[in-house]
Amino acid sequence: MPGKVYLVGSGTGDPELLTLRAYKLLKIADVVIYDNLVSQNVLALVNEKAEKIFVGKVSGKHLYPQEKINALLVEKAKENNVVVRLKGGDPLIFGRAGDEMAALDEAGIEYEVVPGVTAASAAASKAKLPLTHREFTSVVTFVSGHRKNNMPLDISYKKLVDLGGTIVVYMGVGTMEEMVEGFLKAGFSGNTPVLVAQAVDRSEEIFIKTTLAELPKIKKQKNLKPPVVWILGEVVELAKLDV
Numbered sequence: 001m002p003g004k005v006y007l008v009g010s011g012t013g014d015p016e017l018l019t020l021r022a023y024k025l026l027k028i029a030d031v032v033i034y035d036n037l038v039s040q041n042v043l044a045l046v047n048e049k050a051e052k053i054f055v056g057k058v059s060g061k062h063l064y065p066q067e068k069i070n071a072l073l074v075e076k077a078k079e080n081n082v083v084v085r086l087k088g089g090d091p092l093i094f095g096r097a098g099d100e101m102a103a104l105d106e107a108g109i110e111y112e113v114v115p116g117v118t119a120a121s122a123a124a125s126k127a128k129l130p131l132t133h134r135e136f137t138s139v140v141t142f143v144s145g146h147r148k149n150n151m152p153l154d155i156s157y158k159k160l161v162d163l164g165g166t167i168v169v170y171m172g173v174g175t176m177e178e179m180v181e182g183f184l185k186a187g188f189s190g191n192t193p194v195l196v197a198q199a200v201d202r203s204e205e206i207f208i209k210t211t212l213a214e215l216p217k218i219k220k221q222k223n224l225k226p227p228v229v230w231i232l233g234e235v236v237e238l239a240k241l242d243v
Protein backbone atom coordinates (compact mmCIF):
# COMPACT_ATOMS: atom_id res chain seq x y z
CA MET A 1 0.00 0.00 0.00
CA PRO A 2 1.40 3.42 -0.86
CA GLY A 3 1.61 6.02 1.90
CA LYS A 4 -0.17 9.33 2.09
CA VAL A 5 1.02 12.77 1.02
CA TYR A 6 0.27 15.78 3.20
CA LEU A 7 0.43 19.17 1.49
CA VAL A 8 1.23 21.27 4.52
CA GLY A 9 1.28 25.06 4.86
CA SER A 10 4.17 26.33 6.97
CA GLY A 11 3.04 29.97 7.16
CA THR A 12 5.50 32.81 6.74
CA GLY A 13 8.14 31.52 9.12
CA ASP A 14 7.06 31.73 12.73
CA PRO A 15 6.72 28.13 14.03
CA GLU A 16 4.23 29.34 16.65
CA LEU A 17 1.81 29.99 13.80
CA LEU A 18 1.82 26.44 12.47
CA THR A 19 -1.37 24.45 12.91
CA LEU A 20 -1.18 21.69 15.49
CA ARG A 21 -1.82 19.23 12.64
CA ALA A 22 1.22 20.54 10.74
CA TYR A 23 3.36 20.28 13.88
CA LYS A 24 2.28 16.68 14.52
CA LEU A 25 2.97 15.69 10.91
CA LEU A 26 6.49 17.17 11.04
CA LYS A 27 7.12 14.97 14.07
CA ILE A 28 6.07 11.72 12.34
CA ALA A 29 7.07 12.41 8.72
CA ASP A 30 9.23 9.85 6.90
CA VAL A 31 10.05 12.38 4.18
CA VAL A 32 9.75 16.17 4.06
CA ILE A 33 9.94 17.81 0.65
CA TYR A 34 10.27 21.59 1.06
CA ASP A 35 11.07 24.79 -0.78
CA ASN A 36 12.65 28.21 -0.24
CA LEU A 37 9.88 29.92 1.66
CA VAL A 38 9.91 27.38 4.47
CA SER A 39 11.82 28.96 7.36
CA GLN A 40 14.75 27.35 9.16
CA ASN A 41 12.78 27.70 12.40
CA VAL A 42 10.01 25.51 11.00
CA LEU A 43 12.46 23.02 9.50
CA ALA A 44 14.09 22.67 12.91
CA LEU A 45 10.86 21.00 14.10
CA VAL A 46 11.15 18.12 11.61
CA ASN A 47 12.00 14.84 13.34
CA GLU A 48 15.63 13.78 12.98
CA LYS A 49 14.88 10.53 11.18
CA ALA A 50 12.99 12.16 8.31
CA GLU A 51 14.61 12.42 4.92
CA LYS A 52 14.63 16.12 4.00
CA ILE A 53 14.60 17.06 0.32
CA PHE A 54 14.98 20.67 -0.82
CA VAL A 55 13.21 21.34 -4.11
CA GLY A 56 13.27 25.16 -4.13
CA LYS A 57 15.15 27.71 -6.14
CA VAL A 58 18.91 28.26 -6.09
CA SER A 59 20.16 31.59 -7.56
CA GLY A 60 16.66 32.25 -8.91
CA LYS A 61 16.47 28.90 -10.75
CA HIS A 62 14.22 25.99 -9.86
CA LEU A 63 16.34 22.99 -8.87
CA TYR A 64 13.39 20.75 -9.60
CA PRO A 65 10.90 21.62 -12.35
CA GLN A 66 7.30 21.12 -11.21
CA GLU A 67 6.94 17.84 -13.12
CA LYS A 68 9.94 16.44 -11.26
CA ILE A 69 8.45 17.46 -7.90
CA ASN A 70 5.16 15.78 -8.85
CA ALA A 71 7.02 12.59 -9.77
CA LEU A 72 9.06 12.74 -6.55
CA LEU A 73 5.88 12.97 -4.44
CA VAL A 74 4.49 9.88 -6.15
CA GLU A 75 7.77 7.97 -5.85
CA LYS A 76 8.22 8.81 -2.15
CA ALA A 77 4.59 7.94 -1.35
CA LYS A 78 5.17 4.48 -2.83
CA GLU A 79 8.15 3.93 -0.51
CA ASN A 80 6.99 5.62 2.71
CA ASN A 81 3.99 6.08 5.00
CA VAL A 82 4.01 9.81 5.70
CA VAL A 83 5.26 12.19 3.03
CA VAL A 84 5.04 15.87 3.91
CA ARG A 85 5.15 18.40 1.10
CA LEU A 86 5.97 21.52 3.09
CA LYS A 87 5.15 24.86 1.49
CA GLY A 88 5.41 28.52 2.45
CA GLY A 89 2.17 30.19 3.56
CA ASP A 90 -0.93 28.28 2.54
CA PRO A 91 -0.57 25.48 -0.03
CA LEU A 92 -3.70 26.53 -1.91
CA ILE A 93 -2.69 30.16 -2.45
CA PHE A 94 -0.17 30.61 -5.25
CA GLY A 95 1.39 27.37 -4.03
CA ARG A 96 1.18 25.06 -7.05
CA ALA A 97 -0.80 22.62 -4.94
CA GLY A 98 -3.22 22.24 -7.85
CA ASP A 99 -0.51 20.66 -10.03
CA GLU A 100 0.60 18.35 -7.24
CA MET A 101 -2.93 17.21 -6.33
CA ALA A 102 -3.63 16.44 -10.01
CA ALA A 103 -0.46 14.31 -10.21
CA LEU A 104 -1.39 12.47 -6.98
CA ASP A 105 -4.93 11.88 -8.25
CA GLU A 106 -3.56 10.46 -11.46
CA ALA A 107 -1.24 8.12 -9.59
CA GLY A 108 -4.00 7.06 -7.18
CA ILE A 109 -2.11 8.35 -4.13
CA GLU A 110 -4.10 9.53 -1.13
CA TYR A 111 -3.45 13.09 0.07
CA GLU A 112 -4.63 15.72 2.50
CA VAL A 113 -4.16 19.49 2.55
CA VAL A 114 -3.20 21.17 5.83
CA PRO A 115 -3.72 24.94 5.64
CA GLY A 116 -1.12 27.49 6.68
CA VAL A 117 -1.15 31.22 7.36
CA THR A 118 -0.91 32.91 3.99
CA ALA A 119 1.44 35.90 3.55
CA ALA A 120 -1.48 38.35 3.26
CA SER A 121 -2.86 37.30 6.66
CA ALA A 122 0.55 37.20 8.32
CA ALA A 123 1.45 40.68 7.05
CA ALA A 124 -1.96 42.14 7.90
CA SER A 125 -1.92 40.64 11.39
CA LYS A 126 1.51 42.02 12.21
CA ALA A 127 0.54 45.48 10.96
CA LYS A 128 -2.86 45.29 12.71
CA LEU A 129 -4.47 46.00 9.36
CA PRO A 130 -8.01 44.65 8.83
CA LEU A 131 -8.12 43.37 5.25
CA THR A 132 -11.89 43.85 5.34
CA HIS A 133 -13.74 46.37 7.46
CA ARG A 134 -17.44 47.13 7.71
CA GLU A 135 -16.79 50.87 7.27
CA PHE A 136 -14.47 50.51 4.27
CA THR A 137 -14.79 47.33 2.24
CA SER A 138 -16.07 43.78 2.20
CA VAL A 139 -13.90 42.78 -0.75
CA VAL A 140 -10.32 41.54 -0.71
CA THR A 141 -8.50 40.29 -3.80
CA PHE A 142 -5.23 38.36 -4.00
CA VAL A 143 -3.31 39.05 -7.21
CA SER A 144 -0.08 37.52 -8.48
CA GLY A 145 2.55 39.75 -10.07
CA HIS A 146 4.14 36.76 -11.74
CA ARG A 147 2.99 34.27 -14.35
CA LYS A 148 4.14 30.79 -15.27
CA ASN A 149 7.40 30.83 -17.27
CA ASN A 150 7.60 34.63 -16.88
CA MET A 151 4.79 35.15 -19.38
CA PRO A 152 3.54 38.77 -19.59
CA LEU A 153 1.04 39.70 -16.90
CA ASP A 154 -2.62 39.62 -17.94
CA ILE A 155 -4.17 41.53 -15.06
CA SER A 156 -7.36 43.42 -15.81
CA TYR A 157 -6.63 46.55 -13.76
CA LYS A 158 -9.91 48.09 -14.87
CA LYS A 159 -11.86 45.18 -13.38
CA LEU A 160 -9.94 45.60 -10.13
CA VAL A 161 -10.80 49.32 -10.04
CA ASP A 162 -14.48 48.48 -10.60
CA LEU A 163 -14.39 45.79 -7.90
CA GLY A 164 -12.72 48.12 -5.39
CA GLY A 165 -11.74 46.94 -1.93
CA THR A 166 -8.38 45.73 -0.69
CA ILE A 167 -5.82 44.23 -3.06
CA VAL A 168 -2.91 42.09 -1.93
CA VAL A 169 -0.17 41.60 -4.50
CA TYR A 170 1.99 38.48 -4.17
CA MET A 171 5.22 38.00 -6.15
CA GLY A 172 5.06 41.61 -7.27
CA VAL A 173 8.57 43.02 -6.75
CA GLY A 174 10.01 42.44 -10.24
CA THR A 175 6.83 43.71 -11.90
CA MET A 176 6.09 46.48 -9.39
CA GLU A 177 6.62 49.42 -11.77
CA GLU A 178 4.50 47.81 -14.49
CA MET A 179 1.70 47.02 -12.04
CA VAL A 180 1.71 50.49 -10.48
CA GLU A 181 1.42 51.99 -13.96
CA GLY A 182 -1.43 49.59 -14.74
CA PHE A 183 -3.33 50.52 -11.57
CA LEU A 184 -2.82 54.26 -12.14
CA LYS A 185 -3.85 54.13 -15.80
CA ALA A 186 -6.97 52.18 -14.87
CA GLY A 187 -8.06 54.91 -12.48
CA PHE A 188 -6.59 54.20 -9.05
CA SER A 189 -5.55 57.40 -7.28
CA GLY A 190 -1.81 57.89 -6.81
CA ASN A 191 -2.65 58.64 -3.17
CA THR A 192 -4.08 55.16 -2.56
CA PRO A 193 -2.33 53.98 0.61
CA VAL A 194 -0.03 50.97 0.26
CA LEU A 195 1.58 48.77 2.86
CA VAL A 196 4.74 46.95 1.81
CA ALA A 197 5.57 43.88 3.89
CA GLN A 198 8.93 42.31 3.16
CA ALA A 199 10.13 39.02 4.66
CA VAL A 200 7.41 38.82 7.30
CA ASP A 201 8.56 36.77 10.30
CA ARG A 202 12.18 36.75 9.10
CA SER A 203 15.21 38.67 10.34
CA GLU A 204 15.00 40.92 7.23
CA GLU A 205 11.38 41.86 7.96
CA ILE A 206 10.39 45.42 6.94
CA PHE A 207 7.01 47.16 6.90
CA ILE A 208 6.61 50.45 5.02
CA LYS A 209 3.51 52.59 4.58
CA THR A 210 3.50 54.60 1.37
CA THR A 211 1.25 55.46 -1.57
CA LEU A 212 0.71 53.85 -4.95
CA ALA A 213 2.49 56.69 -6.78
CA GLU A 214 5.50 56.53 -4.45
CA LEU A 215 5.87 52.75 -4.51
CA PRO A 216 8.48 52.42 -7.31
CA LYS A 217 10.64 55.04 -5.55
CA ILE A 218 10.38 53.13 -2.28
CA LYS A 219 11.39 49.93 -4.06
CA LYS A 220 14.65 51.58 -5.19
CA GLN A 221 15.34 53.41 -1.94
CA LYS A 222 14.83 50.34 0.23
CA ASN A 223 16.17 47.88 -2.32
CA LEU A 224 13.11 45.68 -1.83
CA LYS A 225 13.65 41.99 -2.45
CA PRO A 226 11.25 39.03 -2.43
CA PRO A 227 9.44 37.75 -0.52
CA VAL A 228 7.19 40.82 -0.43
CA VAL A 229 3.46 41.36 -0.40
CA TRP A 230 2.05 44.81 -0.99
CA ILE A 231 -1.41 45.69 0.13
CA LEU A 232 -3.35 48.57 -1.34
CA GLY A 233 -6.64 50.06 -0.35
CA GLU A 234 -8.30 52.39 2.11
CA VAL A 235 -7.87 49.97 5.01
CA VAL A 236 -4.09 50.50 4.87
CA GLU A 237 -4.73 53.85 6.63
CA LEU A 238 -5.54 51.79 9.72
CA ALA A 239 -2.24 49.89 9.77
CA LYS A 240 -0.03 50.34 12.82
CA LEU A 241 3.65 49.94 12.16
CA ASP A 242 4.87 49.31 15.69
CA VAL A 243 5.81 45.79 14.60
Ligand SMILES: C[S@@+](CC[C@H](N)C(=O)[O-])C[C@H]1O[C@@H](n2cnc3c(N)ncnc32)[C@H](O)[C@@H]1O
Pocket residue numbers: 012013037087088089090091092093094095117118119120169170171172197198199200201202226227228229
Ligand atom coordinates in the same frame (compact mmCIF):
# COMPACT_ATOMS: atom_id res chain seq x y z
C1 LIG B 1 4.93 31.32 -4.59
S1 LIG B 1 4.09 32.49 -3.62
C2 LIG B 1 3.63 31.48 -2.27
C3 LIG B 1 2.54 32.07 -1.44
C4 LIG B 1 2.21 31.22 -0.23
N1 LIG B 1 1.63 29.97 -0.62
C5 LIG B 1 1.30 31.93 0.75
O1 LIG B 1 0.17 31.49 0.95
O2 LIG B 1 1.74 32.93 1.34
C6 LIG B 1 5.44 33.41 -2.98
C7 LIG B 1 5.04 34.81 -2.58
O3 LIG B 1 4.33 34.81 -1.34
C8 LIG B 1 4.62 36.01 -0.62
N2 LIG B 1 5.32 35.65 0.62
C9 LIG B 1 5.59 34.43 1.07
N3 LIG B 1 6.23 34.47 2.26
C10 LIG B 1 6.34 35.78 2.57
C11 LIG B 1 6.90 36.49 3.67
N4 LIG B 1 7.50 35.85 4.71
N5 LIG B 1 6.84 37.84 3.68
C12 LIG B 1 6.24 38.50 2.66
N6 LIG B 1 5.70 37.88 1.59
C13 LIG B 1 5.75 36.54 1.54
C14 LIG B 1 5.54 36.82 -1.54
O4 LIG B 1 4.74 37.62 -2.37
C15 LIG B 1 6.22 35.73 -2.33
O5 LIG B 1 6.78 36.22 -3.52
